[in-house]
Amino acid sequence: MHRKINHKKSSTKENIIAYFIMTILIVTSSIYLTTLPKANDIAIKGIKPDIPNVKAVINKVESSTKSVKKIEPNAKVTKNNIPYKIVSEKITPIPKTVKKAVPKVIVPKKLLPTPKVVKKTNLNKIVVGKISRNQAYKRGMDIINYVWTYNANLNGIKSNDQISLPTYLKSVKQVKIAGIPYCWGGYTSLDISDQPYVISFNDAIKKGYTTGNIYCVGNYKNLTAGLDCSGFVCAVFKMPGKYGTDTLNDYFNIIKMKDLKPMDILNCRTKHVFIYLKETPDKKGIITMEASYDKYSNNSEKTIINYRSWDSIKDGDKGKPFIAMRYKGLVDDAINFFKDKNEYNDGEKYAVGIKQDQLFKGYIDYADDIDYFKLDVIKNSKYTLQIQKLPIFCNMTILNSKNKVILNITKRGLYNIDLMKDVYYIKFQGIDFKFNSNKDYLFKFQNSIKQRVFKLSSSQVTTTKTINISTSSTKHRGKNRDEYISLAWNNSC
Known part of the structure; x- marks a missing residue:
């Protein structure tokens, strides 16, 4: 019994000692945690993998009124027990940054960067x-x-x-x-x-x-x-x-x-x-x-x-x-x-019929403007074409019924032409998309070989030329804008 009693007393003494040790550990831990800096003022260096974000780490740190300090996890800790240690004092807090996902835009390699982005309009308004x-x-x-x-x-x-x-x-x-x-x-x-x-x-x-x-x-x-x-x-x-x-x-x-x-x-x-x-x-x-x-x-x-x-x-x-x-x-x-009353004659289908001895006037009013006129020749005849006005930017082309170019004219003048039985189209068009609503063209067809003198300018005419035009020669340009040109042309196309 005596030994048993001594054994019990010994156990009681050990328990008391253990109790005091545990108390000291708890108090020490509590003091340590209360000395940590305030959660909102700290900057965390290093986060363990089991901690999802900075906020979770901060929540594990108790509030304190102590001076600003920096903490980080100790090197060797368990997953669920992460003590922290102070590593520096009086540091500037590091704000949390969140990276926003940027949608991927597929743009061709040759596209250049655009400094200005057009705002989309609200079509409901x-x-x-x-x-x-x-x-x-x-x-x-x-x-x-x-x-x-x-x-x-x-x-x-x-x-x-x-x-x-x-x-x-x-x-x-x-x-x-x-x-x-x-x-x-x-x-x-x-x-x-x-x-x-x-x-x-x-x-x-x-x-x-x-x-x-x-x-x-x-x-x-x-x-x-x-x-x-x-x-x-x-x-x-x-x-x-x-x-x-x-x-x-x-x-x-x-x-x-x-x-x-x-x-x-x-x-x-x-x-x-x-x-x-x-x-x-x-x-x-x-x-x-x-x-x-x-x-x-x-x-x-x-x-x-x-x-x-x-x-x-x-x-x-x-x-x-x-x-x-x-x-x-x-x-x-x-x-x-635009001034041209025949503005819709932009193709052979809508070509304006030419009447002999009648002046036709028109304008090249816009970049893509084309004016078509049609001449029906019911039998082989001699015609005189008078081009009284032709703007410098304008080109006149004569085509046959097969849409083959017979003659290009860029100068005003008098043209005597032999025409075979066929349908002919006279086309006016701006050169290189040039146009001018204030510059008109003016022309007339006459069924006669007799030349009719008309005044092109104030200068006196001193030259008359006769030129044979073959099927391989489709372009003629006068040497000056005041000369009269007589074309003896046999349409064998």
Whole structure:
């Protein structure tokens, strides 16, 4: 019993000692933690893998009013027991930074960095700006007269089976073009773009965008530039965004067809839209301004001046009618139209018939302007062609019924010509897309070999020439603008 009693006393003593040791450890740990710096003021150096973020580490540090200190985990610790040690004092707290994910944008290698990003317009907000008829007309003509150079290496198709270049750009390496190309869903014009990386069509050319797309299926194809029919209308009226033929009613009111005025529009929902300019002299059709493709015109797949018969307008498009509409913010004023009354004669189909002994006058009013006249020769005859006026930038070409060039003329003068039985076309066109609405051409055909002297200038005529023109010689240029030229020509083509 005595031994047992001593054993118990010994155990009790050991327990007391153990109790005191545990108490000391707890107190020491508590004192250590309270001496750590305030959680919001510390900067953590090194985080164990089991701690997900800095906030979790800070939450393990008790608050303190002590001076700012830096702590880090000890080297050898267990997963769930991470003591910290002070490594420096009076440091500047390190703010937490979060890296934001940046969406990846696929851009062709040849695209240049763009300092300016165009803000996307909220199409749900209707903002109708004021614009006069003449201002809108000038904007449209500026687009039609825009001359640029296509380079296949820079602006051709990169790799997309849903892009088809306009016909005039296919199979060519480089060519000069007037007008902005037709582009399905496109809204990139001279001073407008709904694309984030370009501010204009010229900017898109420089940055390697594909110029035009006549593959009219689905939505707009990325990295293509140009205007479709509704895009052209929106650009002309300087609308804040691209609207389709089915949503133009937000900006245009329906009017009666008989009330059409210059710069009103004719819209066929989900099909096509164009701008009305004026009625033709024969009252059978109208002159339009539009972005069109082959289905609708002769000279197509870009922004053009075009002709449409009233019959085709009444027929509509696949059963859907064309509706006359007027821009809600349009202000009436006078329009300084082109002067040529035969503005629609831009092809053989609409060529103006030539009557003998009648003067014909015309103008090259815009960059892509072409004027055709037709001469029916029912039997072999001798004709005198008088060119009284021909602007220096203008070229006159005579073609036969097979569209073969017979003669190019760039000088005014008197031309005596033997013509075989056939149909001939006289074409006037600006050289290198030059034009001038104030410079007219003036000519007349006479069925006579007798020369008729008329005054070309104040200088006196002293020279007359006779030149034989063969089928291999198709161009003649006079030595000076005041000489009379007699052409004895046998049409054997």
